[in-house]
Amino acid sequence: MAMKGYSRRWLIVAAGLAVMVLLVSGCRENVSLRGLVFDPPKQAPDFTLTDHTGRPFSLADQRGKVVLLYFGFASCPDVCPSTLTDLARMKRELGRDGNQVQVALITVDPNRDTPQVLADYVTVFDPSFIGLHGSEEQVQQLMKQYGVTAVRKDLPGSALGYTIDHTAFVHVIDQSGRWREQFPFGASAEDMAGDVRQLIRSGGRL
Amino acid sequence: MMRLLGALIVVVSLTLAVGACAPGQPMGAAGKSSTTSNTAPAASVGAIQVIEPWARPAVGGGNGAAYIVLKNGGAADKLVSAKSDVAKAVELHTMEMSGSMMQMRPVDGIDVPANGQVELKPGGYHVMLIGLNKELKPNDTFDVRLQFEKAGPVDVKVQVRQP
Known part of the structure; x- marks a missing residue:
């Protein structure tokens, strides 16, 4: 008993x-990730484009860093700067961890966005940001792979000539090249920093 | 005693799990709320107060955007145009989200409701500066003339700063 x-x-x-x-x-x-999470994570489609200094940039070379990928364009005065400003703030918030982050903007307007235009545009936000340029075919294919839509819209009567309607997600790719999540427009720098910090601190095991 | 210990473990583990699993705050929707409406006006014309005009830093030759809050203590009015030497062209634009697509479009004017306010802010209405004649650096200022349908024109100083 x-x-x-x-x-x-x-x-x-x-x-x-x-x-x-x-x-x-x-x-x-x-x-604990706060964006739109891929569960299980997907392998991020690889690519090689030209960065704003004229050097080749391939995603595969970024292993070990968390890559935040954004499809945008330099004549975009409102949405893209809002997101890039938040990404710059995110990077500052990460402090030393920020060294393990690469923010890259892929232009969906390769005709207007020459490497020089991109260089001027992205480095206003943070000197470490990279602008990526590719042929129209390359960019179209990448957009398809990343689920990005960008459609040219003529604006008769506007000095802009045309704009590009586009989806405005930030794609988060971890140190192993896995596409972990997307942040919608308006995501806060704090939320993005929190997630990136988790990915960095977990060493990709999260 | 053991039962108490068991119960304690369950409670502690539940607390840990809930703490670790708790979903975060819902993410902010597009456009952050503004607290500018109590700030002293930068300029006023008729019943309209122009509050805290600002613009993002931007490169010369590129495009920029300026934002303001328009507070109206009188009858309904409309911002019909903006002019400035800072850029080759100045237009009033809006940003709309259609599904997940961001669409920027020029607008004929921006309604300023009677006894109310309208906010020009990131992700919404903005004064679009096309072809900047100079770089917009933080703490720079530049002049913009806003034209209202009823109240008429008013000159405002726009400050360049990070949002």
Whole structure:
């Protein structure tokens, strides 16, 4: 009888421990990321484009860094600067961890956005930001792979000539080249910094 | 005693799990709320007060955007145009989200409701500066003339700053 009561107590303790292990391990995967999370993560489509200094930039060379990819264009005065300003703020917020982050803008307006235009545009936000340029075909293919839509819209009567309607997500690619999540327009610098910091601190194991 | 210990473990683990799993705050929708409406006006014309005009830093030759809050203590009016030497062309634009597509469009004017206000802010209405004649650096200022349908023109100094 005494023996029976003893083992029952241990059973309760064991059950408690089991519950703890289950609960804590069960929520480790992804749950804490705050963007639109891919679960499971996808392999980010690789690409090689030309950066704003004229050098080739390939995603595969960025292993070990968290890459934040944004499709935009330099004559975009409102949405793109809002997002790039938030990304710059995110980078400042990360402090030293910010060295393990690369922000890159891929232009969806390759005709107007020459490397020089891109250089002037992206470095206003942060000197480490990179503007990426490719042929129209390359960019079109990448847009398809990343689920980005960008459509030229003529604006008769406007000095702009045309604008580009576009989806404005920030794509988050981890140190192993996995596409982890997307942030919609308006995501805060704090939310983005929080997620990037988690990815950095977990060393890609998150 | 053991039962108590078991219960304690369950409680602690639940707390840990909830803490670790709790979903974050919902992400802010496009456009952050503004707290500028109590700021002293930078200029006023008729019943309209022009509050805190600002613009993002931008490169010369590129495009920029200026933002303001227009507060109206009188009858409905409309901002019909903006002019400035800072850029080759100045237009009034809006930004709309259609699905997940961001669409920028010129507008004929921006209504300023009677006894109310309209905010020109990132992700919404803005004064679009096309072909900047100079770089806009933080703390720079430049002049813009706003033209209202009823209240008439008013000159404002726009400050360049990070949002």
